[in-house]
Amino acid sequence: MFSKIELAKKYLRYWTKASNGKGHGTHSPFVYDFIRKVLMDNDSHPEFARIEQLRQQLRKDNTLLEIRDFGAGSRVDDHKQRAVSSIAKSALKPAKYSQLFYKIIQHYNYKNRLELGTSLGITTSYLANANKDGKVYTFEGAPSVATVAQKTFTNLELSNIELTEGNFDETLPAFLANYKDKIDFSFIDGNHREQPTINYYEQLLPFTHNDSVIILDDIHWSQGMENAWYNIIERPEVTLSIDLFFIGLVFFRKENKEKEHFTIRY
Numbered sequence: 001m002f003s004k005i006e007l008a009k010k011y012l013r014y015w016t017k018a019s020n021g022k023g024h025g026t027h028s029p030f031v032y033d034f035i036r037k038v039l040m041d042n043d044s045h046p047e048f049a050r051i052e053q054l055r056q057q058l059r060k061d062n063t064l065l066e067i068r069d070f071g072a073g074s075r076v077d078d079h080k081q082r083a084v085s086s087i088a089k090s091a092l093k094p095a096k097y098s099q100l101f102y103k104i105i106q107h108y109n110y111k112n113r114l115e116l117g118t119s120l121g122i123t124t125s126y127l128a129n130a131n132k133d134g135k136v137y138t139f140e141g142a143p144s145v146a147t148v149a150q151k152t153f154t155n156l157e158l159s160n161i162e163l164t165e166g167n168f169d170e171t172l173p174a175f176l177a178n179y180k181d182k183i184d185f186s187f188i189d190g191n192h193r194e195q196p197t198i199n200y201y202e203q204l205l206p207f208t209h210n211d212s213v214i215i216l217d218d219i220h221w222s223q224g225m226e227n228a229w230y231n232i233i234e235r236p237e238v239t240l241s242i243d244l245f246f247i248g249l250v251f252f253r254k255e256n257k258e259k260e261h262f263t264i265r266y
């Protein structure tokens with residue numbers, strides 16, 4: 001993982017090089033629409049307040065959980081025991097991004113959604129609330145963490161979520177072997193290492209369609225994650241990629257005859 005100073009320098013470079021986030025001068029109609037209708041959509045929805053209230057409760061919850069360290073571990077500590085509050089403060093996607101996912105799902109009417117890395121279920125709850133049709137398939141390796149996530153779903157009365165426990169390396173291929181549909185929206189947010197990230201992408205790829213999106217978390221977090229990101233966006237099936245620094249989005253739209261890459265302030 002990059003040091004805080006390296007990350008800050010990267011962020012500064014991103015901010016100065018990125019397009020302004022308002023869509024001016026963007027020639028791609030799809031990206032222009034994405035910027036204006038999704039990135040710039042500041043609307044709040046009634047569900048947001050309920051989910052954020054729960055996030056605040058989790059941030060104050062000092063219950064200790066036994067955690068098996070998966071993947072690249074946590075940014076904060078690799079202790080085997082962690083308080084729910086510590087996870088809630090450091091491992092979850094901030095509201096801005098979870099709400100962006102909600103807006104993406106609504107804008108493109110995505111039904112089948114998949115998330116690798118449930119954690120406490122906060123982002124999952126946004127994904128589930130965004131569309132009550134179809135399901136969210138979410139995967140978590142730490143049983144104690146998955147138990148808290150299940151309580152989150154019960155609290156928010158969400159019934160369109162299927163949580164699978166276990167190591168992604170086993171649970172994802174097992175799930176996909178029996179999965180018969182396409183996946184509209186995938187969010188890869190766990191095991192932030194180069195090869196596993198590429199493997200998960202490759203496993204999900206056969207389940208994508210022309211309008212699917214795959215979102216990768218923390219694409220500039222470490223050299224390995226940057227390598228995975230650049231490896232993926234160079235692939236021929238990726239016709240459009242968007243770098244928002246803390247996340248990266250890849251699209252497969254055949255309408256994009258020429259491969260395009262955008263770095264946009266967000």
Ligand SMILES: C[S@@+](CC[C@H](N)C(=O)[O-])C[C@H]1O[C@@H](n2cnc3c(N)ncnc32)[C@H](O)[C@@H]1O
Pocket residue numbers: 070071072091092093115116117118119120121122123124139140141142145166167168169189190191192
């Ligand atoms: C960054 S957190 C996910 C945060 C969540 N998506 C959110 O925004 O609220 C990553 C989660 O992935 C889980 N994880 C990491 N590597 C894993 C693996 N190889 N198999 C299963 N779970 C894993 C961790 O236990 C952790 O809870």
